[in-house]
Amino acid sequence: MPCSQALKGLETLPGIMHSTCIASGYPGFVAVNRRELDAHVPLSWPLFDADGTPLLAAGERLPSEADLDWLFTMFAPHRPLPEGASTGEAAGRTEAANSASPLDTATSSASTVYLHGLPVPLPIGAWLQVRVAPDAETTRVRARLIGRAPNGMLIITPPSAGETRLPLSAGDRLALWTFPGDNLYEFTCEVHSVHHGPFDYVVLSRPSQVRETPVRRTPRVDTRLVARLSPLDETSRASFTRMLADPEDTPEWLVLVRDISADGAGIVAKTALPEGCAHVALQFRVPIGADVVPILGMAAVRGAEGPRADGTWTYGLEFMQMDTRNKAAIRCFVYESRLTDPRATH
Known part of the structure; x- marks a missing residue:
């Protein structure tokens, strides 16, 4: 199916593709009331922001009631629906939040969230660094993830450096890097298509050749x-x-x-x-x-x-x-x- 037809179909199927336009009502999640939480009790379930971005893992404690108030001031905490009611995407995000969290106080191994078998945790809105031709020493530019589909295809903003956009064509191979909060991920994608309406965006193939690098000390x-x-x-x-x-x-x-x-x-x-x-x-x-x-x-x-x-x-x-x-x-x-x-x- 041509990509334009696939994207048209997604408009009538909420939850198949998630973009930054969806600020609330994320499929498979329900808003949490402040009164449901106690800073001195471990969380019974993981918390997510309204757009599905992981916040805290199940079992974590908040340091104080003030921290809990801060959480609700800065975010709109949501929790997954009961297991039987969760969508595949929600279930995947729940697994990711429970397996590892950037806020985890314990010593943790590499975190993993699977998109159809690919360990690439990519929350909507994640920054990506992009290079055309993975093996070339060309300049890296940046892009932002604005959507994804269950089959792992990614929708990103046009890669650019300042006002200069990277020229892309269908079939180009890209190297991409992202840091979701714990480990650094490098992977490759192929440009599926480039679009200029109703806004500018690029559709990429499902990530492949994924390499995860644990980050124990951050650079300065x-x-x-x-x-x-x-x-x-x-x-x-x-x-x-x-x-x-x-x-x-x-x-x-x-x-x-x-x-x-x-x-x-x-x-x-x-x-x-x-x-x-x-x-x-x-x-x-x-x-x-x-x-x-x-x-x-x-x-x-x-x-x-x-x-x-x-x-x-x-x-x-x-x-x-x-x-x-x-x-x-x-x-x-x-x-x-x-x-x-x-x-x-x-």
Whole structure:
């Protein structure tokens, strides 16, 4: 069947293809009421956002009621329908969420979600890095996954670098990379067709030649983020706990986060930190896709340089105390930054 006919048929069959246009009512899932959850009780089922993106795995605990409130502020949590009522797609996503999660606090092996036998977890909206001719050393550009079908065919935005689009034709072979939050995936697809109406999109074959690379340490990327920094006293962990309980009494000032990894950050401060300051609390926000995620953690000061010519000081920070959700968010931010940078080679 020609692709145009197949896509036309999908319009009358909800659930066969899922795109970013579907913001709620995801097939096989039902919205969760805030009163159904208790932060001190393990989740009875995995939680998903309204578009089907996994949030938390079954059995996970939320650190506090405040974290639970945050979850409902940032997302629209859904859970799978009872097993007999779940669609194949919902069942696959449930299996993926339970097998591994970027928020899992335990030591986990590689996560796997199967699309008709292919271990490629690809949530709608995922960033992809794309190269024409997998074996060639050509420039990588980026695209975004906007839909997929049960047979594993993918629908993506036209791969581009800035305003320049990658010229594609049916039959072209592509190499693609994605980072869904735990491991890095590399795979190949063939261009099935290129469309310019009712909007521009590209249909790809089902992924093949999948290679999964565990990511134990994230690389460092340059960035420009504003952060609030608070010095902590010699009883650093107790001071950090007090700051969480009563942030109004905590002194703070703004600093520039100039580079970041899941393990630490480099900052630029307008003035020197207090003499003898060995630990700080750091609060900032990272963009992940269309979301902005708040980050809060304690860090050890590992190096200082200054004053520089402009009077500023630079410091290296090592994250010492940060919940796993925040670390997962930073990992996602780092790899999304690399996926949107054609120069990155992972």
